[in-house]
Ligand code: FES
């Protein structure tokens with residue numbers, strides 16, 4: 001819940017501190033409207049019998065009902081642009097049987113909302129739309145309301161029905177009582193009931209329907225207050241001075257170089273952290289640019305041109321994801337052995353808006369507004385950085401630019417807090433484009449070697465996977481302060497990297513899709529793979545990265561899927577088999593089979609082997625490609641997708657255009673079909689951008705992809721594919737993720753289509769025009 | 782510092798700023814406009830776009846002194862949630878947004894272009910949006926919204 005300065009001042013005059021007010025005194029329900037609402041996402045007519053926030057098992061932590069019947073729900077999963085806010089409102093409206101207009105949602109605010117960890121990894125749909133957390137809270141509340149009504153009306157509960165914010169007798173609707181009358185303003189004082197029955201899918205009227213996102217009218221008319229637009233009284237502006245090169249140490253700061261500049265307030269240094277504070281944002285940026293600093297350079301970076309070879313030479317931490325023990329023997333006995341190596345670069349989140357935070361540190365009492373994915377985790381880390389206790393820190397999620405994983409938000413939150421602590425005033429910091437791109441936690445690079453053995457019929461009998469990647473830092477959790485740039489500048493370190501030899505995983509089979517879907521996946525007597533290939537081995541080797549890394553949309557899953565699905569296409573081509581039929585020949589799990597079949601059907605896929613016969617060797621060549629994946633996320637599969645693309649390859653320029661994209665998707669019961677389509681379209685096209693153009697670059701000392709020219713992505717002027725999406729609804733199944741699926745297979749689908757069009761196999765992302773041309777030039781005529 | 786008068790969304794404002802300040806900072810900080818946003822500060826993304834005297838400009842690379850007296854429209858001034866401009870309505874109808882950070886660039890670039898070129902083809906519209914970025918890749922919905930709006934204009 002956000003509160004404007006005016007509203008806060010009003011409360012203060014009435015003798016409340018805001019947080020004390022939010023903690024509330026239980027029985028009191030206050031409804032008021034904030035003067036300066038920021039659209040539906042910021043506006044909260046606060047109705048709440050407030051509760052201890054960390055008790056996720058307590059109904060009152062999730063749901064409050066005001067005397068006027070307004071339902072306020074508290075969620076720890078936040079709106080990052082994925083449409084989750086509206087979908088959660090639908091969920092609450094459905095489970096409680098109230099109109100959407102009577103639902104208020106308060107998201108991600110320490111001390112106010114339940115701690116649900118990080119909003120990431122396409123985990124919000126599973127977390128809040130299954131039989132736990134927010135969904136269970138809704139069901140528990142509805143059943144509690146029916147019980148209360150039963151007592152009030154003297155009618156057995158099984159003769160009552162909840163609808164439209166009231167509980168009524170089934171046979172005589174005139175005998176009814178409103179929710180506000182039943183609990184208005186009071187606590188439920190109940191634990192979440194694991195036995196509470198969610199409303200049956202067949203009775204849904206709000207959930208599962210294409211409700212328009214409540215925030216879009218405010219977004220398109222610029223009424224939403226992003227953190228970038230936050231203004232609090234007395235606020236000044238900060239900017240940071242990051243090291244000029246990776247690993248550089250601060251040797252000196254000459255404050256006199258800027259102290260006379262307009263608006264100058266302060267230069268702040270702590271270990272290798274340097275920041276400045278000024279009256280206005282433009283002044284802060286100019287002062288930061290002018291400030292004379294000297295640095296001792298860090299060690300030289302590895303040569304990017306030989307980086308993938310270098311990765312193979314590094315000390316590793318190894319995990320054996322699956323090993324049937326017979327892969328070498330099966331390969332030795334195979335009729336044919338095929339092998340290929342795939343390369344994936346570092347890529348970045350590259351949020352459109354560079355990250356921004358506002359911090360107000362008054363003595364120990366700290367408030368930070370940021371678009372963080374984890375308010376509680378950020379709170380713990382800020383407490384360390386500021387040397388206060390977590391209880392002193394209040395973190396309020398405030399809308400930002402789409403992040404797709406860990407962008408610069410947590411780092412800039414540290415920055416703002418440090419500067420605010422130094423000047424005793426609220427400070428807003430927005431990173432420059434360069435500082436965002438040069439220091440964020442990149443998606444990881446991969447080198448992936450694969451081999452398969454085929455029998456005499458061309459069926460795969462063994463699949464061998466071995467990969468090298470590089471990581472450093474990552475999410476900050478509650479106390480991994482050194483996982484991001486500002487933490488390291490302050491002297492915290494990421495967990496030490498300890499090389500270790502290959503050992504079998506103690507984790508569930510195939511987290512992050514290291515093994516392909518086509519193997520049986522037998523580990524510890526359980527076979528969780530989705531395919532039929534019994535000869536299976538997957539060894540992943542992790543090395544230490546020179547750069548910060550962290551989850552980027554479909555982390556690891558995307559890189560692995562690129563390798564598996566491209567290689568599967570190579571194998572099918574070798575076997576002169578249709579690539580869809582060949583996939584199906586090695587699959588046994590029905591949901592994956594179903595999306596493969598549905599995507600092929602949507603694309604009117606005609607069986608034939610690739611490459612297409614008779615394509616010209618100059619000018620435009622067209623081809624089609626297919627790829628699919630079941631997203632493996634720890635203990636469960638988090639979404640199923642298959643897709644077919646049609647591409648045009650300009651063989652003279654190397655430019656690849658994706659003309660059509662057909663997707664079939666399964667993420668369990670659909671919560672909002674329009675929102676789901678929006679996510680799939682965005683994820684697919686972002687994945688296309690990653691496949692065609694994105695690569696982090698560096699020189700001997702520093703990152704050189706620092707803006708949109710050095711890290712180009714397709715603009716609105718780029719021709720985009722016509723998209724057709726088939727949604728498979730699974731009412732009886734668990735909700736799974738949908739925000740990442742479509743990103744994972746599209747690189748392979750495009751590469752496979754390029755092969756179909758030209759006969760040339762691209763094994764390195766991105767497929768830039770130069771790389772395509774080079775591959776075409778090497779093609780045997 | 783000098784006093785500069787800006788006409789923003791039909792209202793005159795006098796601000797006392799360094800005349801070399803990029804317009805973006807004056808709009809978003811001094812005048813608290815929520816539409817124009819700092820995305821790159823380099824003229825590469827469009828997030829800071831406003832319309833000045835009928836043309837879409839990038840306020841991050843335009844100094845405030847060069848637009849003194851010009852009629853400036855920000856996304857805030859185009860319409861309201863209750864009464865959106867027809868182009869904004871088309872975005873609502875198509876649900877053409879994810880995080881929304883790019884919307885000033887997408888909507889205002891399209892608006893200014895179609896005001897000048899009401900008969901533009903789909904291809905011309907797309908070309909006019911070259912250099913406008915949406916990192917969430919809401920491209921297909923956004924272009925559908927813009928084309929629907931352009932079609933309405935052609936039919937009107
Ligand atoms: S912020 Fe002006 S073009 Fe990017």
Ligand code: FES
Pocket residue numbers: 081352402878879880881882883884914915916917918919
């Ligand atoms: S909607 Fe997020 S950048 Fe366009």
